[in-house]
Amino acid sequence: MFSEFLVKSLIKDYQHTEKTEVRVKYGYLGGVVGILANLLLFTVKLTTGLALNSIAFIGDAFNNLTDVASSLVTILGFKLAGKPADEEHPFGHGRLEYIAGLIVSFLVILVGYELIKSSLDRILHPVPVTFSLPAFLIIIFAILTKGWLSLFNRYLARAIDSQALSATSFDSLSDMISTGCIGLSLLASLWTSFPLDGYVGIIVSGIILYSGISLTKETISPLLGEVPEQELVENITKKVLSYEGITGVHDLIVHSYGPGRHMASIHAEVPSNKDIMELHELIDHVERQVSKELGIVLTIHMDPVNVDSEELMRMQEEVAQILQEFPQVQSFHDFRIVGKNEKENLIFDVVVKSGMSKEEEKELRKAITRKVQEKHPHFFCIITIDKDYTAQG
Incomplete structure (x- = not known):
């Protein structure tokens, strides 16, 4: 596969996509190849177009020149994100990669808008x-080139899980479809004058407008803060629980500051009858260890649990x-009894999905207390x- 050959030939340590410098090289490669292909x-x-005196061809040529801007945005986005x-930015600049993808998504929408205008004009x-x-x-050459460029950027996007390169891939695909429409009209002219x-x-x-809007939503979502990948959640939970002396975990929160840049906090339950200094060292x-193994910044809050x-x-x-x-109710934790005789309190936390309203929370507390x-x-x-x-969904 030519895409794989290019990556292996031009990117040292291409397998280590978790490294910021390797991600940047993937972005540079996608951008440079895009610039060269669109300039060609x-x-x-x-x-x-000049030889045939074709306004349509000249216009489409300058459309490819504007596509160079998308590739420049990709390069700049990865450069700044790296x-x-x-x-001013203690957690790095990784989210700028999402912003680069957002800009390219807007360019996809612009392509769809311009195509619908020219299509209506051709009908009228x-x-x-x-x-x-x-x-x-x-036209056939342009379709094949844009098709390969779309596949190449999709290959890079999947390799490093990049929204920016995914948007660039679809930008090339939309251009391929637009050029295909010109080719269809040229071919149809052999049999009909109908503006097909x-x-x-x-x-x-x-289709392009819908996809551009979908891409925009996908790139905005991580900027707003979205649910972390379940694989990462499971890995953090599994690794923390694997250590002897930790009996349970809860309250895991993961923050993303760009691809491969995660901060997480979790509560770890430990027996209250153990030496406090030993537990602190644990x-x-x-x-x-978990931070090093998963490439994240992990903070653990120690929760002593009464087992006596x-x-x-x-x-x-x-309960x-x-x-x-x-x-x-998904689970409960931090269970304890406070008070004596006729005035005893059961104190505990219950875990629910994040979409529950304040009124629903209030009713849930009452119902549990009643039971x-x-x-x-x-x-x-x-x-x-x-x-x-x-939790997703």
Whole structure:
């Protein structure tokens, strides 16, 4: 595969896509290849357009020249995203890659808008089209070039999970389709004078506009802050729980500051009857190891759990059974009993999906308290609602 050959030939350590410098090289490669391909198409189309005195060809040539801007945006985006952290941006500049993808997405929408305008104009004001073999061959060459460019950028995008390169890939695909409409009208001119390209262009422009808007949403989502990848969530949870002395985890929150730049915090449950200094040393060790293994910055909050109280363990089991009646509750933690005799409080946190409203939270607390007091009237429940910020859908 030629795309793979280019990557292996031009990018040292191409396998290590988790490294910022390698990601930047992938972005540079996509941008440089895009510039060279679009300059080639510009030159060929402009030469053909001048030779045939074809306004359509000359216009399409300058459209390829504007596509060079998309490639420059990609290069600039990766260059800025690869800058190290500074005083103003202590978590780096990785999100600039998303902004580069957003700009390219806007350019895709612009292509769709311009295509729908020209298609409507062709329907309302039909122009006779005369078939030309040299022109048709140039169009075929342009379609093949743009098609390969789209596949090449998609290959790079998948290799480093890049929204910017995904947008660039679709930008090339939309150009390929637009050029295809010109080729269709040229070919159809052999049999009919009906402006078929105008109607096909309307359909194609609708597809391009829809895809451009979808790309925009995809690039805005990580800027706003989205649910982390489940693989990362599972890896963090699994690795933290793998250490002896940690009995449970909860309250995992992951923040992304660009591709491959994650900060996470998690609460780790430890037995309260262990030496506090040993536990502190354990937590520090786990933070360092997991951060290194996963390429993230991990902070762990230590939650001591009372394992010596028989009453606490018995009530925890009973509450666990009660909570099974509430499908919106995913788990519970930080369970403890405060007070004595007739004034005892059960204090615990329950985890629910992040979409639950304040009113629904209030009703859930009341319902759980009611169920507990049916069996143990002297207990009052103090329940904290925790949101699960890692669950998708």
